Amino acid sequence: MKTIEAIIFDFDGTLAELTIDFDEMKKRLKALGSAFLEPLPEKDVPALEWVDFIADCLAEEDPELGKEFHTRCRFLIISMEVEAARNGKLFPFTCDMLNGLRNSGIKTGIITRNTASAVRELVPEINKLSGCFLSREDVQNVKPHPEHLFKALEVIGVSPENTLMVGDHPMDIETGKRAGSMTAGVATGRMSVEELQQAEPDFVAVNCAELIQLLEKEGLVVNNL
Incomplete structure (x- = not known):
């Protein structure tokens, strides 16, 4: 397994409750x-x-x-x-997890197909949560087009092969694969662990907190919560 220098997260259903119908x-x-x-x-x-x-x-x-x-x-x-x-909110583990990754030297970013105004309605300080936040307005081609991920990696200065793309939908896994990064699925949106496994990510977990614990056991990250 390659070294993980950065983790890019989807937002809705991954870091925050998925409330959009x-x-x-x-x-x-x-x-x-x-x-x-x-x-x-x-x-x-x-x-x-x-x-x-x-x-x-x-x-x-x-x-x-x-x-x-x-x-x-x-x-x-x-x-x-x-x-x-x-009507939404961040998952209880989100802020501590992102702070822990930052303290351990892992760069992070957030990319979303959502509009920036909606994300900032929920989290006004979204730009402070990670090294990069890109909504659909920030790119010409949104995920699963790899441009969305490539632009985030350009901002934080990490190559795709040393990046883990994390999301709650097969689209996020497809995005990572098309960009040449490692991928992980989390079952905090509308997809089950079994459904996410069908997309063949490198990792699958119930949520992001469990994912980080899995990565720690594999020696891929050190999360200083």
Whole structure:
């Protein structure tokens, strides 16, 4: 196993409770989309990618209509994200874990597909929790595109092969693999340990606190809580 010099974390479902109802979000987006395009083309992708796809379909005939649809969808998504953040909180272990990693010399970062305003609604001091915080507004291509992780690593100055990408969804594991980093899944979102194992990460744990304990036993990190 390679040396771990940095750990990059997903946010919702990994460091904080996952309170966003993605099924309801997709339902509202499709209702909005039906007012623009009927019938709606089928595309089984996450909400952000679905909005881009429908906007591109509309833009083929009317670029301005595509832009209007995209803008209205983004406002809907942000409003739901901010509302969810008001009802959320960090997991009890998050701050102590991040402080312990910092004290042990492990660099950390946070990347999220969420909007920055929602994350800051929940954690105003988010930039102080780790060496790097990148929301979807900070990159052109969000995870699972490796650019999201690459940019975080550029900020903290660590190579992918010495990095562990941690998240609660197979998308996070895919992000790490595409960037060439080690990967870990934690079952604090909507995926079970068994579901995460199917994505074949290097490590799987019930939560981040247990993950760090596992890494300590393997001699990969020293966590000074």
